Amino acid sequence: MKKVRVTQKNIQFHDNIQIREIPRKESEPEILANDIDGQSSWDPNLINTDTFNTQSTQPKCIIIVMVVVGIILIAAIIGTIVGVTVADNSLTFNEACTVDSNQCISSQGLSCSNGFCSCSSPYSWNTATTSCTYLSYNQSCTASNQCDPSVDFTCTGTCTCSNSKVWNISTCVCPAGTFLNSSNLCQTAYTVNQSCTMGSNQCDSTKNLYCNNSRCQCDYTTKYWNINFQACKSRLNYTEMCVSDSDCLPTLICPTVPGVCNCSQFLPDLVCNCDNTKYYDSTTSQCVNRASYGGSCSVSANYTCLLTLYCNTGTCACPTSTTWVVANTACVASG
Numbered sequence: 001m002k003k004v005r006v007t008q009k010n011i012q013f014h015d016n017i018q019i020r021e022i023p024r025k026e027s028e029p030e031i032l033a034n035d036i037d038g039q040s041s042w043d044p045n046l047i048n049t050d051t052f053n054t055q056s057t058q059p060k061c062i063i064i065v066m067v068v069v070g071i072i073l074i075a076a077i078i079g080t081i082v083g084v085t086v087a088d089n090s091l092t093f094n095e096a097c098t099v100d101s102n103q104c105i106s107s108q109g110l111s112c113s114n115g116f117c118s119c120s121s122p123y124s125w126n127t128a129t130t131s132c133t134y135l136s137y138n139q140s141c142t143a144s145n146q147c148d149p150s151v152d153f154t155c156t157g158t159c160t161c162s163n164s165k166v167w168n169i170s171t172c173v174c175p176a177g178t179f180l181n182s183s184n185l186c187q188t189a190y191t192v193n194q195s196c197t198m199g200s201n202q203c204d205s206t207k208n209l210y211c212n213n214s215r216c217q218c219d220y221t222t223k224y225w226n227i228n229f230q231a232c233k234s235r236l237n238y239t240e241m242c243v244s245d246s247d248c249l250p251t252l253i254c255p256t257v258p259g260v261c262n263c264s265q266f267l268p269d270l271v272c273n274c275d276n277t278k279y280y281d282s283t284t285s286q287c288v289n290r291a292s293y294g295g296s297c298s299v300s301a302n303y304t305c306l307l308t309l310y311c312n313t314g315t316c317a318c319p320t321s322t323t324w325v326v327a328n329t330a331c332v333a334s335g
């Protein structure tokens with residue numbers, strides 16, 4: 001095998017490095033240099049590092065100052081304009097205002113305490129009246145003093161009536177069947193014949209009772225006390241069932257025996273009827289006196305004459321073979 005020959009060579013190193021300068025602009029600062037082979041070079045031992053700060057900060061500072069001053073001037077101008085245009089008593093509810101100024105409309109109860117026109121506690125804004133007022137029934141509240149103090153309200157999330165009262169159109173009243181007692185509480189009203197204070201509403205109006213002679217009573221001219229309904233009811237007319245005479249309309253009675261007056265109907269007992277000396281006049285809804293002997297009567301209506309008489313062509317007369325006896329107020333057999 002043939003051997004490979006290696007030829008020895010000498011390697012030389014140069015210890016000088018050429019540095020070429022990139023041409024600079026005229027605005028750039030001078031750079032310290034060493035003349036190496038006629039070329040400028042950077043001195044690595046340069047102490048003044050500000051040499052490389054190629055931009056000036058002075059023009060920027062001037063611009064910033066000018067901008068800030070401009071903003072301040074614009075804000076001052078705007079503030080002056082606003083102060084001039086917003087007059088006193090010109091802003092309404094929820095409009096922006098200057099705190100503690102008089103810009104809000106005072107006649108609406110508004111003031112400026114937080115930068116907006118608002119109502120002072122305990123009042124709230126009422127859109128219907130465009131003013132600050134107390135809250136009314138069923139309006140949302142957080143405290144009872146927000147509710148109208150002229151009405152017996154309490155706050156339960158909304159303004160509601162207190163002391164068991166109920167809302168009635170524009171105020172709180174005791175519910176039906178009760179009255180407001182001296183303790184400002186609603187008390188169960190009194191029933192028939194119980195003692196009461198004259199002129200009061202202590203009697204149960206739902207039963208049509210009122211205080212008469214210091215007793216709870218019905219208006220007996222038109223009503224009676226119905227024991228079944230436990231209330232005052234309109235007095236009963238002819239043929240209606242009754243319990244006592246006071247149940248029936250004036251002039252009518254409540255007989256306990258049947259057939260008291262066949263005038264014009266034969267009626268059972270405990271039914272409003274007329275006394276046997278009267279008959280029922282449907283035109284006046286009353287019992288009227290029957291005519292006596294020789295009196296006027298309704299043809300074909302013998303009941304318009306006293307008993308034993310009959311209506312003879314419009315005049316009350318005795319039947320044949322009888323004679324009128326004044327003492328008996330009746331016709332008696334002749335002979």
